[in-house]
Amino acid sequence: MVAEPEDVWRRVFSYLDLVYNSAVLDRYRLVQLAGAMGDPTGHKKFESISAGSKDSWIDVFNTPLRKAWARRYLDYIGSERLRVMGYDKDEIEQALSSRSKVCMPRVFSDALFMSIGALHAPLDLSGAKRQLLRSVSGKRCYAAT
Structure with missing residues (x-):
């Protein structure tokens, strides 16, 4: 979605039977998330949709307990459901294993x-x-x- 936002959003709009307007991607900065958490970094770091933080999730899994929890959760979700969502379980597990810094x-x-x-x-x-x-x-x- 962040690698080719234009293509992905065209398909989303098509699926929803909506007319696609490229201005949707340009108005990214105007969106205000009103929840308690909001988007603490996205609006500050990026002017538009970006793949810049796509791999930053791995930094959260910096303890053995978090890695073990993540592996159990991946097992629970399963390879097939992850594949349907566009993820490869083996790649995610490899990324978890490659993270060696412990906090x-x-x-x-x-x-x-x-x-x-x-x-x-x-x-x-x-x-x-x-x-x-x-x-x-x-x-x-x-x-x-």
Whole structure:
């Protein structure tokens, strides 16, 4: 999408039966994201749609715990679903393995917050109620891990 935005957006507009207007790509800077997180770096770093930060996600996975979590999540999603979304599981796993720099202070905070999360999930009564209602209705339940 960022490598060839014009082509991708033409196809998106076509799929939605909308008339494509290239000005959509030019108005990137005018978009204001009103959520709590917004877009903390995109608007400041880039004047237009750019592939400049496409690979920056890997910097977040700088502890063994984060890498292990990412691998479990990739296994959960599976190669086929990733392929449908345009990703190659082996390439992502290779990128995770190639990241050797470890941020030690984050190892301890990750361990703490992952432990809290593991304790919170079984005690989350609203989540348990939701899962129970789904199981009774026949919908598939996904446990928080």
